[in-house]
Amino acid sequence: MPKKKSLPEIVAHVAQALPALGASSGQIRNQVLLGLAELLERSQKEILEANQADVKEAKKNKLAEALIDRLALSEARMTQLVAGLRETAALPDPLGAIEDFKTLPSGLMVGRLRIPLGLIAFICEARPGAVAEAAAMALKSGNAIIVKPGKEVLKTAQVLSPLFAEALESAGLPGQAATVLPDLSHEGLKELLSLSDRLDLVIPRGGENLIRFVDEHSKVPVLKHFKGVCHLYVDEGADHQMALDLTVNAKVNRPGTCNALECLLVHRQEAPKFLPLVGAALVAQGVKIASSAESMPYLPGATKAKPDDFGREFLGPKLAVKTVDNLDEALAHIRQYGSRHTEAIVTKDQKRALTFLKNVDAGCVLVNASTRLNDGGCLGLGAEIGISTTKLHAYGPMGLKELTTTKFVVSGDGHLRN
Amino acid sequence: MPKKKSLPEIVAHVAQALPALGASSGQIRNQVLLGLAELLERSQKEILEANQADVKEAKKNKLAEALIDRLALSEARMTQLVAGLRETAALPDPLGAIEDFKTLPSGLMVGRLRIPLGLIAFICEARPGAVAEAAAMALKSGNAIIVKPGKEVLKTAQVLSPLFAEALESAGLPGQAATVLPDLSHEGLKELLSLSDRLDLVIPRGGENLIRFVDEHSKVPVLKHFKGVCHLYVDEGADHQMALDLTVNAKVNRPGTCNALECLLVHRQEAPKFLPLVGAALVAQGVKIASSAESMPYLPGATKAKPDDFGREFLGPKLAVKTVDNLDEALAHIRQYGSRHTEAIVTKDQKRALTFLKNVDAGCVLVNASTRLNDGGCLGLGAEIGISTTKLHAYGPMGLKELTTTKFVVSGDGHLRN
Numbered sequence: 001m002p003k004k005k006s007l008p009e010i011v012a013h014v015a016q017a018l019p020a021l022g023a024s025s026g027q028i029r030n031q032v033l034l035g036l037a038e039l040l041e042r043s044q045k046e047i048l049e050a051n052q053a054d055v056k057e058a059k060k061n062k063l064a065e066a067l068i069d070r071l072a073l074s075e076a077r078m079t080q081l082v083a084g085l086r087e088t089a090a091l092p093d094p095l096g097a098i099e100d101f102k103t104l105p106s107g108l109m110v111g112r113l114r115i116p117l118g119l120i121a122f123i124c125e126a127r128p129g130a131v132a133e134a135a136a137m138a139l140k141s142g143n144a145i146i147v148k149p150g151k152e153v154l155k156t157a158q159v160l161s162p163l164f165a166e167a168l169e170s171a172g173l174p175g176q177a178a179t180v181l182p183d184l185s186h187e188g189l190k191e192l193l194s195l196s197d198r199l200d201l202v203i204p205r206g207g208e209n210l211i212r213f214v215d216e217h218s219k220v221p222v223l224k225h226f227k228g229v230c231h232l233y234v235d236e237g238a239d240h241q242m243a244l245d246l247t248v249n250a251k252v253n254r255p256g257t258c259n260a261l262e263c264l265l266v267h268r269q270e271a272p273k274f275l276p277l278v279g280a281a282l283v284a285q286g287v288k289i290a291s292s293a294e295s296m297p298y299l300p301g302a303t304k305a306k307p308d309d310f311g312r313e314f315l316g317p318k319l320a321v322k323t324v325d326n327l328d329e330a331l332a333h334i335r336q337y338g339s340r341h342t343e344a345i346v347t348k349d350q351k352r353a354l355t356f357l358k359n360v361d362a363g364c365v366l367v368n369a370s371t372r373l374n375d376g377g378c379l380g381l382g383a384e385i386g387i388s389t390t391k392l393h394a395y396g397p398m399g400l401k402e403l404t405t406t407k408f409v410v411s412g413d414g415h416l417r418n
Numbered sequence: 419m420p421k422k423k424s425l426p427e428i429v430a431h432v433a434q435a436l437p438a439l440g441a442s443s444g445q446i447r448n449q450v451l452l453g454l455a456e457l458l459e460r461s462q463k464e465i466l467e468a469n470q471a472d473v474k475e476a477k478k479n480k481l482a483e484a485l486i487d488r489l490a491l492s493e494a495r496m497t498q499l500v501a502g503l504r505e506t507a508a509l510p511d512p513l514g515a516i517e518d519f520k521t522l523p524s525g526l527m528v529g530r531l532r533i534p535l536g537l538i539a540f541i542c543e544a545r546p547g548a549v550a551e552a553a554a555m556a557l558k559s560g561n562a563i564i565v566k567p568g569k570e571v572l573k574t575a576q577v578l579s580p581l582f583a584e585a586l587e588s589a590g591l592p593g594q595a596a597t598v599l600p601d602l603s604h605e606g607l608k609e610l611l612s613l614s615d616r617l618d619l620v621i622p623r624g625g626e627n628l629i630r631f632v633d634e635h636s637k638v639p640v641l642k643h644f645k646g647v648c649h650l651y652v653d654e655g656a657d658h659q660m661a662l663d664l665t666v667n668a669k670v671n672r673p674g675t676c677n678a679l680e681c682l683l684v685h686r687q688e689a690p691k692f693l694p695l696v697g698a699a700l701v702a703q704g705v706k707i708a709s710s711a712e713s714m715p716y717l718p719g720a721t722k723a724k725p726d727d728f729g730r731e732f733l734g735p736k737l738a739v740k741t742v743d744n745l746d747e748a749l750a751h752i753r754q755y756g757s758r759h760t761e762a763i764v765t766k767d768q769k770r771a772l773t774f775l776k777n778v779d780a781g782c783v784l785v786n787a788s789t790r791l792n793d794g795g796c797l798g799l800g801a802e803i804g805i806s807t808t809k810l811h812a813y814g815p816m817g818l819k820e821l822t823t824t825k826f827v828v829s830g831d832g833h834l835r836n
Binding site for chain 2: 022102106108110113117200221223246250253353361363364367372373375390396405409412413415
């Protein structure tokens with residue numbers, strides 16, 4: 001029986017796939033994604049069975065509802081996943097273009113060649129779909145990927161793993177270019193995160209604890225968001241029906257996600273009429289309200305907000321509500337409690353809309369649109385591998401372009417430095 | 419007497435300048451740079467005196483020649499520095515443009531607004547000019563900057579510091595937006611690097627030890643290169659005169675810099691004629707040669723290279739030379755010993771030039787041009803704050819654009835997520 005490979009050996013083995021990936025055409029890389037889509041369809045029964053075992057285990061371990069919602073696959077979600085892979089395959093090749101090309105006065109020709117980042121480690125918790133999507137996006141953009149699935153999703157991920165290899169090999173590429181690791185201990189994960197000579201990027205997807213752990217121990221650059229504490233500010237003179245629809249959609253469409261609404265800020269002027277309206281609609285949807293003292297009279301059934309209800313990611317059917325004097329107070333609240341993730345305003349006033357867009361420091365700032373739309377698909381990126389709340393490299397949703405970089409390519413005729 | 423501020427207090431104070439900087443027009447920010455240029459001219463005598471004291475101290479402490487070369491200002495370098503600030507002021511405003519704007523089929527309007535990164539910490543060793551250039555580039559791009567100068571350059575930096583404040587205040591901006599710290603102990607530097615809630619980016623500039631220290635201890639994203647181990651490959655059939663000129667320029671133009679040549683790779687076919695030519699020219703320039711066994715017969719006066727002469731940054735008048743069988747061997751050598759900084763080929767063959775450009779993994783890859791040209795100014799960026807050898811956010815020389823990021827701005831008409 002062959003000796004079990006060490007983690008650095010596995011990572012080195014995956015890295016060996018990089019030259020072949022880098023040299024491959026966009027067509028070949030698309031073939032991998034289309035092959036994977038077909039394999040997922042063909043193996044749907046097996047995948048759903050493994051996933052049901054994961055869900056059963058999660059329920060036994062009393063995981064939060066929101067986590068189980070993230071974990072569970074269904075035939076409908078599988079169909080969506082497969083369609084997503086085909087859409088990603090159909091997107092333009094993110095590699096090979098020369099950008100900002102110019103001939104300088106010296107005659108030197110300079111451009112930036114779009115290239116893959118290299119080897120990406122994707123560390124996730126409960127999202128089995130994200131494992132396949134991340135692998136597809138990494139491969140489409142010429143990167144190799146190592147997936148470290150959470151134990152919650154281990155059985156599902158283990159069924160996916162050989163499908164990656166099969167899709168790659170069918171296209172003539174090294175099967176190890178997308179490798180799923182077994183469940184790692186904390187020490188194993190730390191070892192993975194220390195391999196800065198091999199890994200070019202780490203993307204963690206999951207709860208705040210996982211992400212803080214990765215961020216704290218990684219010697220490799222990390223793109224991440226800790227949490228999404230998203231606000232909607234209902235401006236003076238805003239359309240109440242639009243504000244109501246946006247609030248309900250942002251809160252209840254899928255409360256376990258990072259772009260779900262956590263705090264509603266309402267201009268004092270609008271509170272007496274708008275709050276009873278939105279309060280009733282939210283209660284009807286089973287949402288609990290934690291209200292600031294001043295909003296309480298307009299929100300029957302609300303409980304008084306504790307200080308830590310602001311700046312909190314409820315990950316479930318609960319919403320903090322606060323009345324503010326004006327846009328400035330809303331901006332100050334968001335500056336203090338926001339998480340640089342997603343912030344929105346509903347307003348009819350063009351000037352205040354622009355002030356909000358300009359002054360709010362977040363990866364995605366929206367006017368008259370649901371916070372739930374901060375998603376690579378909804379914003380036209382075609383696909384998304386995560387949302388970044390740090391400003392380096394990517395800020396906001398990350399698509400294929402964010403999995404690439406450029407190098408300077410220069411051509412001269414014996415040019416020297418003076 | 420007021421209590422001395424703690425490091426977090428100083429950093430928080432600098433961060434308070436961010437909203438005013440973010441809201442300022444490009445014209446106002448240019449005014450800061452032009453004011454600073456004028457103040458540098460007016461204070462030239464004082465600056466040069468402080469610098470001479472730094473140089474005297476450095477000589478007393480027996481710093482390496484290359485470091486003293488980096489440290490020393492002269493009237494000529496001051497003139498160059500001031501001209502550089504005015505050129506930077508004249509560059510287009512890197513902020514405020516909306517990129518990739520599109521109206522999606524849903525009617526949602528999406529764009530990416532170019533914004534500053536925020537608060538940058540610039541940690542440097544021996545370059546006084548770089549302190550002024552970094553401050554100018556940070557302010558031009560709407561960022562605040564904290565400079566931690568090395569003790570080698572402390573006296574010079576302390577003369578520059580009040581000039582930054584004066585230039586900012588004259589333009590109506592907060593004077594603390596560019597703050598020079600006093601010399602910090604290692605513990606103090608570690609404390610600075612831990613302030614990830616306040617700092618958005620750390621840029622270290624200096625020797626490999628400094629950069630490794632910063633990289634190891636920083637909780638803030640770091641853009642850096644450890645060292646520049648730059649190669650020039652002389653291809654089969656290359657023009658010998660061009661190859662000679664490029665080699666000599668890349669090695670002797672300024673050997674203490676990161677884009678200076680450290681290793682010459684010569685195709686076996688060209689070795690018998692080219693090596694004696696280049697050997698004589700280098701010896702005439704006082705360059706010592708560490709040669710592979712096979713090149714030795716063609717390089718009178720060369721010493722035999724030790725294994726660690728390859729992959730080494732000499733930072734002085736020494737060059738490693740090696741004969742290779744073909745382009746593949748050159749590529750393999752660069753893969754093993756290069757530092758992802760600057761790599762060059764001299765060739766007449768278009769196909770091999772493209773193979774080299776495509777396959778070499780470095781921030782800047784050049785054909786028929788000196789490695790010394792890997793510099794923001796020479797490559798048309800207008801100004802440079804450093805060179806990155808990591809692929810995240812920036813790869814290669816970093817100009818004004820690399821000190822900015824984008825956020826998604828979205829405008830809808832009550833758009834919801836399905």
